[in-house]
Amino acid sequence: MKHWRKLLPLLLLLSLVAGCAAPVAAPSAPAGGEAAAPAAGAQPYAGTTLRLVGANHPWQEAITPMLAEFEAATGIKVNFEALGEDQLNQKLTTEFTAGNSDIDVFMQRPLQEARVMQLNGWYEDLTNCVSDPAYDFADFADGAVGTTTVNGVLTGVPIVTEQEVLYYRKDLLEAAGLSVPTTLDELKAAAEALTDKNNEIYGFVARGQRSPLVTQFSSFLYSMGGDWFDENRQATINTPEALAAIDLYGTLLREYGPPGVLNMSWPQAVAIFAQGNAALYTDASSIYSNMLDPEKSAVADKTGVAKFPAGPAGSIMYNVTSWGLAMHSGSKHKEAACEFIKWATSKDIVLKTQGEGAVPGARESVWADPAGAAAFPADWVEAVAASANGRGYDRPLVTAVTQARDIIGGAVVVSIEGGDYVAAANDANTQFQALLDSEQ
């Protein structure tokens, strides 16, 4: 009796240890239960099952119907799990952190997460995979490849590119006798002239949510002559140029924007524009169909697309790879995964995803092909071509990018609300500097 009383805690402890140890000791689940299948002619990886995790995105919609072709040609089975963007990031991080994840290939946002994932060793370097001459990796735009290359590691193959452009209402500009704004001064003047709050017409709309706004604010910052930090990693959020950009972005949204703009990311801003309540809108080129497709937009035939307006430093927009296709370093089917990545980003397939699916890719030969640009409106193609020399990043290139976005976006929000944005920018600069210092 007495002994038992002493033994009990020990027993509980043992069961606790056993309970914790069990998942680790259990054999890792086989990914579909296939061993490397014997080579059979042109299908060396037949019978392999690949696990793909990606986002709900036009590229995913365009590639999904074509997966059957790949499966028939190679005998590789592809399971594609599509999730929302935030959920995707969390799923990848959770699975990779926990270890023994059986994800083989995944969609990545290079500017958002490549640094963290590379730091944690979750990427398979694709340099060897894409070296096949027939695949022609040199065909990918240098800037796009630069975005997905982190510390010399090719973390992914670019699949979607985007630039910041200006969407405008042709009819409203015409009625006011204005031409399409080519400078930020003209943009502000036009936004003021076109605002008619009594009739719920707002001169300007853009993202106002703390974190989402940062990427679309970037082109304002660059064109005013600013940047996130300088070559010595000194934060530059409170330089005169940056302050001018924060003031301009805030003024545009506060004075000429719709109510509730602080809760708007692109879906909400697009809705305002597509319902015909806004005259000018700056956002990513990739979301154009929401405004130009008659099924989604009430103003499809009245909407034009133009290059981002110029500031004192010129018209400097971002031009980035927004999505890449990456391989997990823990994949047990690396050769088959490489086959898939090469297939999905080959000239033939990109010609289809871009030419028919209207997903702007990064292959120069596809852009040069008339069929590759056929799916896009003419003024959109022009605006995108004019953005070719834009900057390769739309957010600060740091590892803790989400935190950096919150810090910077917080200061812009103060400006939109009409608060003391100079103090907020000084504060943000200090915090951002601390973050930069912690990463060195």
Place this chain on the structure above:
Amino acid sequence: MISRFFDRHQRWLFPAPAVIFILLMMIFPLGFTLWNSFSGWSLTAGRPNTFIGPQNYIDIMRDARFWNAVLNTFYFTALAMVVELTLGVAMALLIDARDYPGKRIVTSLLLLPMMATPVAVAMVWLLMFEPTAGVINFVFGELGLPKQLWIAGSSSVIPSLVLVDVWEWTPLITLIVLAGLAGLPSEPFEAARVDGASYWQMLRRVTLPMLLPTISVAGLLRFIDCIKTFDIIYGMTGGGPGFSSETLNIYTYNQAFYYFNFGYASALLVIFFAIVSGVSLLVAYSRRQLEV
């Protein structure tokens, strides 16, 4: 032999599964979080979970966003509790005032908001609060009232969130108080009536004092729920506009699952845990004083 063993040790054996479960699911995570809170574990900084002493706690004390979150948490909790307790008790007194047909239906109807999934509630209110196209501003416009920014304004966001919480959770207080009212003895009321007390005098000197223990239980339940409210805030504002509705829970979530600073987030959780248990103990203690 075995049956004798069971007979002799049943007071250990029967609770054992529950004890093991609690150890695994509550004590272990708590201990692990406590350990993490003294580590620099961060995926974005590439640091493993090695011991760094109380550094996280020192950083938190200097973190303006933490203090902003503390303020928001208590603002939300205090406002929600005052409104919910007042309305909840008032509704219970009204419902209980006299017998009328359909009284039971009214009580069942009260349950409806509580049965809705909080995230779904958040989505519906999000649409209703929409400043340009939302139904609330439409009604305000029709009535000639000024349109509001609701959750899109930094000063109106917390009161707007409280409104949603009040809508969903006031009935809980009402139901608890109704149960309390049903259990009150009738003698003190008769005595008061004989003495010629008015309704308000009876309410103030008889009903409310006798209900106080019940109300404090309801209040404690709501306090714990309010202070850890996550779903409706995350679903509707994500802590915005700016940081004006970022509560401790939301901030911790951001630190853990968006910034991947697990050590720092764990330290925030430990502080949060201390606040919640501190206040709960205080309320439980003062309740015991009331009953004496």
